[in-house]
Amino acid sequence: MYRFLLSRQWVILTLVALLLIPTMIRLGIWQMHRYEERTARNQLVSDALSSAPVPVERMTSPGHVVTRDERYRNVSATGRFDTSREVVVRRRVNADEAVGFHVLTPFVLTDGKVLLVNRGWVPADAPTQTAFPKVPAPPAGRITVTGRLMPDETTAASGIKDLKGLPDRQVMLINSEQEARRLGAVVLGGYIALTSPAPRGDTPQLIGRPGDEDAALNYAYAIQWWLFSAAVPVGWVVLVRRELRDRRESAQEQAERTEPAAV
Template sequence: MYRFLLSRQWVILTLVALLLIPTMIRLGIWQMHRYELRTARNQLVTEALTAKPVPVETLTSPGNTVTNTERYRTVTAKGRFDTADEVVVRRRTNSDDEVGYHVLTPFVLTDGKVLLVNRGWIASDGPSQTAFPKIPAPPRGEITVSGRLMPDETTAASGIKNLKGLPDRQVMLINSAQEARRLDARVLGGYIAQTAPEPKGDVPELVGNDPGSEDAALNYAYAIQWWLFSAAVPVGWVVLVRRELRDRRAAAAEKETSQNEPATV
């Protein structure tokens, strides 16, 4: 009665089931890996956000690469803003998904080094984004700024192309090495997203105060779901085999009954 399993239809069905089981198991493992990565990242972000503020030069220096454990750390710096060499970063959005600029202002420390400060978001003056926008001035003189330490932006990490031939004083990426060449100065690695002092009138609009957290629990649920699917495949195959066997036995019994019935006189 099980010879039907050698038919073309059942051979194909069995092969598909055998392929689905390891595929679903691997998908579950992949989702669990994503869960572990997101959980670890959320832990790093939480630790960074709750850490006490430290002077910026304790975490970065010229040519330094900001690490994942240093990202989002609150740092402080004492110096003055250099608005003469200020640039804007194109194609950045605010909390309402409006396209504008980020204002990137060099901050000259008391020892002469330069810290790049993202002072926040401003709207563009027009759709072409060719003219340098009007930017509210930062506080004058020597002040202390605070912000979240961020790594240099790269095309590989952000997906943003570093276009050439841009309008004057406009850039695509916030990159300390690039700005060091432009300014001919010792620029600290990375940059900070300013959190204090807050601008008057909320312009520029501060960015990066809360990086948020990724929903790792969703990946955990997906992993369990894929593994349940992989377990359901052999169970479903057995159910289909038993149903086919039952139908074939019923058909055989019906045929035998019809053959044993006496002929009508």
């Protein structure tokens, strides 16, 4: 009665089932790895955000590439804002998904080096998107600022094209190497997203804290794939038993039809 398993249809079905089981197990393992990676990243970000501020030059230097472990670390710096060479970063959105600009202001340290400070978001309130927006001035004179250390933006990492021929004092990316060439100064690698002092008015709006990635979904997907892999052999057995039952019923009906009638 099990010879039907050697038929072309059942051989193909069995091979597909045998391929699905390890594939689904591997997909579950991949999702579990994603869960572990996101959990570790969330912990790394949480630790960085809760860290005590340290002098910025302990974390970065000219030409330094901010690492994953250094990202979001709280740093402080003392100096003055140079608004005469301030630029805005185009096509940035705030928490309400409104399109505007980020304000990038050079901060001249006491030793003459420059730290790039993202002072926050301002709306594109000018008649056109190409016009320079209204930017509130930062505190004047020598002050101490704190912020979250961030790596240089690149097209590869952000997906933002670094367009050329932009209006005066507008850029697409926050990149310390580009700004060093524009300013003709020694610029620390990366930049900071300002957290203190807070703006005096509604703008610039400070850049919000990064949120946690939802790692729980990856955990759920891993369990789901493993359940699917367990369901495949169960489903195969159910189909075999159903086919066997149908064949037995069909054989019994055939036998009844061919049985001689009683005299």
